[in-house]
Amino acid sequence: MSSFMTIGTLEPKNKGAKPIMQTAQNLEAAPTAAPSEAPTGTTAPVPSPTILSRPASASVENGRKPRTESQMNITAKVETRDLNLFYGPKQALKSINAQVAANAITALIGPSGCGKSTFLRCLNRMNDLIDNVKIKGDVTLDGENIYARGVDVVALRQRVGMVFQKPNPFPMSIFDNIAYGPRLQGIKHKQELRDLVEKCLHQAALWDEVKDDLKKSALALSGGQQQRLCIARALATKPEVLLMDEPASALDPISTLKIEELMRELKQQYTIVIVTHNMQQAARVSDRTGFFLLGELIEMDQSSQIFTDPCDKRTEDYITGRFG
Amino acid sequence: MEQTAPLTIAPQSALRSQNRLRQTRRRLANAGMWIGASLATIIALVPLLMILYYVTAQGLPALNADFFTKLPKPVGETGGGMAHAIVGSFILIGLASLIGLPLGVLGGIYLAEFGNNRFGWTVRFAADVLNGIPSIVIGIFVYAVAVRPVHHFSAMSGGLALGIMMIPTIMRTTEELVRLVPMSLREAALALGATRWRAVLKIVLGAAKGGVITGILLAIARIAGETAPLLFTAFGNRFFSVKLNEPMSSLPREIYTFAISPYEDWHQKAWGGSLVLVLIILVLSLVARYFTRGRYKAVR
Numbered sequence: 001m002s003s004f005m006t007i008g009t010l011e012p013k014n015k016g017a018k019p020i021m022q023t024a025q026n027l028e029a030a031p032t033a034a035p036s037e038a039p040t041g042t043t044a045p046v047p048s049p050t051i052l053s054r055p056a057s058a059s060v061e062n063g064r065k066p067r068t069e070s071q072m073n074i075t076a077k078v079e080t081r082d083l084n085l086f087y088g089p090k091q092a093l094k095s096i097n098a099q100v101a102a103n104a105i106t107a108l109i110g111p112s113g114c115g116k117s118t119f120l121r122c123l124n125r126m127n128d129l130i131d132n133v134k135i136k137g138d139v140t141l142d143g144e145n146i147y148a149r150g151v152d153v154v155a156l157r158q159r160v161g162m163v164f165q166k167p168n169p170f171p172m173s174i175f176d177n178i179a180y181g182p183r184l185q186g187i188k189h190k191q192e193l194r195d196l197v198e199k200c201l202h203q204a205a206l207w208d209e210v211k212d213d214l215k216k217s218a219l220a221l222s223g224g225q226q227q228r229l230c231i232a233r234a235l236a237t238k239p240e241v242l243l244m245d246e247p248a249s250a251l252d253p254i255s256t257l258k259i260e261e262l263m264r265e266l267k268q269q270y271t272i273v274i275v276t277h278n279m280q281q282a283a284r285v286s287d288r289t290g291f292f293l294l295g296e297l298i299e300m301d302q303s304s305q306i307f308t309d310p311c312d313k314r315t316e317d318y319i320t321g322r323f324g
Numbered sequence: 325m326e327q328t329a330p331l332t333i334a335p336q337s338a339l340r341s342q343n344r345l346r347q348t349r350r351r352l353a354n355a356g357m358w359i360g361a362s363l364a365t366i367i368a369l370v371p372l373l374m375i376l377y378y379v380t381a382q383g384l385p386a387l388n389a390d391f392f393t394k395l396p397k398p399v400g401e402t403g404g405g406m407a408h409a410i411v412g413s414f415i416l417i418g419l420a421s422l423i424g425l426p427l428g429v430l431g432g433i434y435l436a437e438f439g440n441n442r443f444g445w446t447v448r449f450a451a452d453v454l455n456g457i458p459s460i461v462i463g464i465f466v467y468a469v470a471v472r473p474v475h476h477f478s479a480m481s482g483g484l485a486l487g488i489m490m491i492p493t494i495m496r497t498t499e500e501l502v503r504l505v506p507m508s509l510r511e512a513a514l515a516l517g518a519t520r521w522r523a524v525l526k527i528v529l530g531a532a533k534g535g536v537i538t539g540i541l542l543a544i545a546r547i548a549g550e551t552a553p554l555l556f557t558a559f560g561n562r563f564f565s566v567k568l569n570e571p572m573s574s575l576p577r578e579i580y581t582f583a584i585s586p587y588e589d590w591h592q593k594a595w596g597g598s599l600v601l602v603l604i605i606l607v608l609s610l611v612a613r614y615f616t617r618g619r620y621k622a623v624r
Binding site for chain 2: 126154155158166169185
């Protein structure tokens with residue numbers, strides 16, 4: 001296994017090499033979102049380069065193909081075990097077992113109402129706010145169960161930041177928006193705050209656009225700028241994991257592109273989970289993809305695998321646009 | 325598809341109405357509604373403008389430096405002022421705010437954030453009932469619990485009566501406005517590691533600030549002019565007093581006393597007092613508007 005890991009790590013673009021296993025290590029180094037280049041499992045047929053128009057193969061007409069090994073042996077930053085979630089009597093998540101690889105972008109796709117946002121919100125316990133929600137099972141962050149008794153939710157949310165679907169800047173100045181999180185953590189020193197704000201704005205690729213008017217209202221920014229501001233704000237609490245709930249769905253293509261570039265930058269330092277309705281986006285930016293359907297995680301694997309040779313017929317139907 | 329009925333051929337223009345009569349009727353109805361609504365607005369404004377005009381016209385001559393600095397002269401002498409009542413009114417409003425503001429605002433936040441249960445429903449209902457209770461009844465109640473036991477009227481009991489009146493108004497407006505703050509703002513704050521109360525106090529209340537302050541001002545404006553609950557609580561005082569455990573005068577109370585007196589000079593003073601009362605409320609509103617102007621509103 002380790003020898004394949006080395007191959008993957010050292011020669012990520014070598015199309016000839018076909019490692020049997022994809023591990024987290026080579027997953028990190030694998031070229032981003034280039035399904036035609038990424039290595040696939042040995043059992044897989046050679047994928048056609050156009051990922052969305054692949055015809056259904058007869059061998060996967062029903063049920064699953066045997067699982068490829070690629071899913072195993074990931075250094076999981078976040079992991080869920082048998083996670084069930086109920087809204088009152090309605091079960092929204094059914095026994096989810098998922099691993100979120102560290103320093104990688106994990107995309108969650110699936111039709112509306114399939115539970116991907118609900119799942120995302122489980123990872124920093126945002127569902128705690130909603131009445132009538134019952135959660136069973138474990139969610140671990142670095143091996144620690146975040147639903148265990150005595151867990152400090154505030155500390156958890158500082159480690160697991162979140163960016164929402166619609167940009168939601170506070171009605172304050174740009175500076176105060178970003179300084180909000182650090183101030184909560186007790187940082188009062190002016191220069192320290194200023195440096196931090198500048199750093200986060202740089203990271204979110206917004207600095208050049210706003211550096212001269214940090215005192216301006218955040219609400220006066222454009223939608224794309226607001227969303228990048230929200231990302232900067234989330235980064236200011238120095239999280240380890242960044243959850244993004246359709247961060248680009250309310251944005252125009254150029255802003256979307258900027259956010260995607262930003263995500264690729266950020267994954268060097270952060271573990272990113274993104275919910276998206278846009279399959280091209282998932283294919284473009286993510287290293288791993290999970291497909292949700294009716295509250296179940298149908299499969300979760302490397303994006304190259306999911307978009308070229310999914311194990312499950314339903315995944316294939318969805319990504320080829322047969323439904324959803 | 326070829327077998328379907330032939331399409332009706334439109335006249336020269338499909339946009340031109342087929343029925344002249346109907347078109348005319350629509351135009352008339354539109355004009356009628358517009359005129360009706362405009363008239364109603366104007367009629368509603370007439371009493372307000374007339375009051376303002378009347379109070380100004382009658383009250384302005386009574387206003388001079390003495391009015392704001394002197395006490396009323398004994399019966400038969402002209403001159404003097406209402407300094408004691410102006411100061412008294414401010415003190416009473418201050419006392420009432422000390423009670424009504426925190427209880428009303430915090431209660432309103434509670435109702436909006438955590439009040440979706442039986443208890444919240446009960447509180448909301450109680451607040452609405454309290455809002456509808458005649459002010460004189462509140463006066464009698466405070467008389468029974470805060471005046472009778474200590475055997476004398478006091479500014480404190482007056483402030484208590486007015487404060488009780490403020491609570492439901494502030495509570496309900498605060499609740500409505502806090503509810504209007506989008507959930508996404510709360511979530512944003514919580515996702516950054518804010519505790520619930522910090523998110524509510526800084527972000528939610530910050531976003532609802534303008535409306536909440538308007539609600540508070542309405543409540544203050546309402547109690548500033550209340551006479552009935554003060555009749556048996558703060559009572560009234562012919563002399564200058566800032567002691568909270570003694571009777572205290574107030575503008576509405578003094579307006580009442582002066583207006584029912586048989587002296588022309590006192591009537592003048594009553595008008596003057598009315599004008600001052602109106603001006604206080606006006607200034608308060610303007611000041612609040614200034615401080616809550618949308619500094620961080622989107623520039624459109």
